[in-house]
Amino acid sequence: MKPRFYAVALLSAASLPVMSAPSVPVELPEYKEGQYVHQAPTLDDLMNDQALNPKLREVILKGRDLFMNTQQKRGEYVFNDMNCKSCHMGEGRMNWSGPVWPAATTLPDFRGKNQHVNSLEERIAGCFSFSMNGQPPEYGSDDMLALVAYHQWLAKGAKVYETNIGGRGFSSLGREPEQGADYDRGAQVYADNCAVCHGDDGQGQHKDGKVVFPPLWGDHSYNWGAGMARVFTAASFIKNNMPLGKPGSLTDQQAWDVALFVNSHERPQDPRYTGDAKETREKYSNFHKWTRYGTEFNGQILGQHDNTGDKPFLKPDVLRPRTFE
Numbered sequence: 039m040k041p042r043f044y045a046v047a048l049l050s051a052a053s054l055p056v057m058s059a060p061s062v063p064v065e066l067p068e069y070k071e072g073q074y075v076h077q078a079p080t081l082d083d084l085m086n087d088q089a090l091n092p093k094l095r096e097v098i099l100k101g102r103d104l105f106m107n108t109q110q111k112r113g114e115y116v117f118n119d120m121n122c123k124s125c126h127m128g129e130g131r132m133n134w135s136g137p138v139w140p141a142a143t144t145l146p147d148f149r150g151k152n153q154h155v156n157s158l159e160e161r162i163a164g165c166f167s168f169s170m171n172g173q174p175p176e177y178g179s180d181d182m183l184a185l186v187a188y189h190q191w192l193a194k195g196a197k198v199y200e201t202n203i204g205g206r207g208f209s210s211l212g213r214e215p216e217q218g219a220d221y222d223r224g225a226q227v228y229a230d231n232c233a234v235c236h237g238d239d240g241q242g243q244h245k246d247g248k249v250v251f252p253p254l255w256g257d258h259s260y261n262w263g264a265g266m267a268r269v270f271t272a273a274s275f276i277k278n279n280m281p282l283g284k285p286g287s288l289t290d291q292q293a294w295d296v297a298l299f300v301n302s303h304e305r306p307q308d309p310r311y312t313g314d315a316k317e318t319r320e321k322y323s324n325f326h327k328w329t330r331y332g333t334e335f336n337g338q339i340l341g342q343h344d345n346t347g348d349k350p351f352l353k354p355d356v357l358r359p360r361t362f363e
């Protein structure tokens with residue numbers, strides 16, 4: 039087991055109810071035999087790298103700032119309560135927490151989700167369209183360049199085109215739970231371990247108009263097309279990152295149960311919606327077979343609605359099909 043230490047005291051500024059210990063050891067999965075492991079550089083590395091052109095450093099820092107505080111673009115690119123770092127924790131550099139640098143070393147590549155060859159910009163655009171319930175900065179714009187520069191910087195020294203990467207993404211628990219997952223048990227795990235920060239109603243917490251704890255469902259959460267809406271993705275994210283400061287403390291079964299519970303709640307519409315959630319589920323079945331979207335729950339079809347949250351449109355232009363003919 040790899041211990042990861044959290045400086046939990048940092049968070050006390052937000053006057054959290056549960057933070058008292060200065061740091062807690064946490065349990066993370068082992069890397070598998072033969073996996074490539076990269077430790078992304080830190081902010082100190084960036085500031086101390088004498089070889090870096092100062093203009094480039096400025097652009098990378100701007101990208102980092104957009105990544106950490108994406109809410110500065112609320113109403114422009116972002117229409118929910120998320121920052122990139124809400125899910126890519128530790129500045130997007132932490133293994134087991136969806137480190138973002140692999141996108142810089144493995145793309146361009148074919149992506150199953152949209153069935154064509156994607157660039158790094160397009161991968162970033164994907165998280166804007168689904169996870170942030172928004173739309174990306176224009177390709178080639180200053181903001182997009184800054185984000186790309188930040189991703190590329192985190193990849194510094196990493197092997198290009200290597201895909202067997204330890205700690206990448208959120209899938210350490212596999213695709214399906216051995217014993218199934220249970221909504222009622224998940225509700226109990228939630229009440230015991232999550233509600234203190236994310237709220238009884240999953241709406242997170244705000245202080246002085248700022249998001250302190252992001253919501254897990256509802257209008258200000260990730261939309262139905264987001265990777266996190268897949269139960270297996272949420273289960274692995276939660277297992278290795280939540281409760282905040284105590285990752286690895288839930289059993290695998292608890293992580294599966296609470297992931298199912300969270301992802302059985304309504305959230306903004308999938309931007310690929312055809313007007314019929316069952317049909318959309320069918321059309322994107324390679325994705326939605328892992329979500330509850332378009333299935334019946336409590337007498338309702340999940341996702342059968344026109345609610346796009348705060349976003350005043352359904353589909354960003356960037357999701358239009360792309361061909362190379």
Ligand code: HEC
Nearest residue numbers: 120121122125138140141162165166169207208260265266
């Ligand atoms: C709601 C959670 C969430 C938020 C917020 C989010 N992402 Fe992601 N991101 C994911 C998930 C889930 C994946 C897919 C991980 C996997 O494949 O298991 C992902 C993957 C990525 C990847 C590809 C990483 C790889 O291994 O190739 C990049 C790059 C990325 N996100 C960038 C961003 C950026 C930039 C933002 C902010 C604009 C952002 N993400 C916001 C959940 C999120």
Ligand code: HEC
Nearest residue numbers: 123124125231232235250251252253254276280281282296
């Ligand atoms: C001590 C407070 C705290 C507790 C307890 C906690 N979280 Fe979180 N959670 C956070 C914070 C803060 C973030 C965003 C991380 C960041 O911005 O650095 C987060 C992010 C998340 C995210 C990704 C972003 C989003 O809003 O969708 C999910 C999913 C999540 N938590 C689920 C859970 C679950 C499930 C539990 C219980 C097992 C839990 N959390 C317990 C504080 C907490």
